[in-house]
Amino acid sequence: MQDITTLIAVAIICLLSGAAIGYFVLGRLKPEQQNRAALEKQFSEMQQQQQDYQQHVSSHFDRTGELLNELAESYRSVHNHIVEGAQNLHSSGISPLQALPEGRPVLESKSNKVVPSAPPLDYAPRQPGKKGALHEEFGMDSEKKPKEHIEPPVAPHL
Template sequence: MYETSTVALIAFVALIVGLAAGAWLINKLSPSQQNRKALEKHIQKLQRQQQDYQDQVNQHFSKTADLLNQMTESYRDVHNHLAKSASELTSHGISPLQALPEDRPFIQGEPLKVAAEQPLDYAPRKPGGKGALDEDYGLDKAEKEKKEAERVAAPTGL
């Protein structure tokens, strides 16, 4: 019938094709592959949710800034109305209220750079001197001793 070498060759090719098909099926149907795909989908969903949240926060602060600007302009209008009315309605024409500028202050350029300094009450002391928070700070030692001597030497009046 068939030669043994032909049968062996066909069996060997069938074995190789079967192993390749089995490896592919195991890889596709394995739980680790399914878990990885599920995790990838979950991560993508979380990333979309995070981006949506960030967009909502940005919209919130933008809307809040607009509303605060409107409120500030309304307060300015009310203040200016009161200042104008007070000036017109007072008998001497002098009002304690002064009109505010209509436009918002605008800062051009970079903000001023002021060197940071320590608060004066915590200013560094001189070596051997008393710090600003010491109870004797600023008092002359000789004057203190003089007052102490007067207090001790003064008669008690009994």
């Protein structure tokens, strides 16, 4: 009996130690899971960088629009000052310059609707009363000249 219980205890210990060793060996042999986790981490970092970059570009263009509007307002102020001076200082009191309207932003979010132009024609347009460029007789003389009757050449007899 003692031999059987010892044998069963040794078998259980070997089974548990084999399972533990197998678990660690399989963990080392499956680098796909480790690579996948590293790739997922890298992908999420790249997504975050892309979002940060898009936000940076958006804020850059917002600020550019604000600066352009300020520049336009400064230009408008200088132009109107020159117009006022020209009207006051010109001998006739009439200035060829006109004041620019106030308060209208240069950059507006409204999109201008562009009317599409007609596509180019791929043929010569037909003139009234004449045959078009695609007609088989286009460019031919309207008068048909009678052809002289020509005899075909005869082969010499030997």
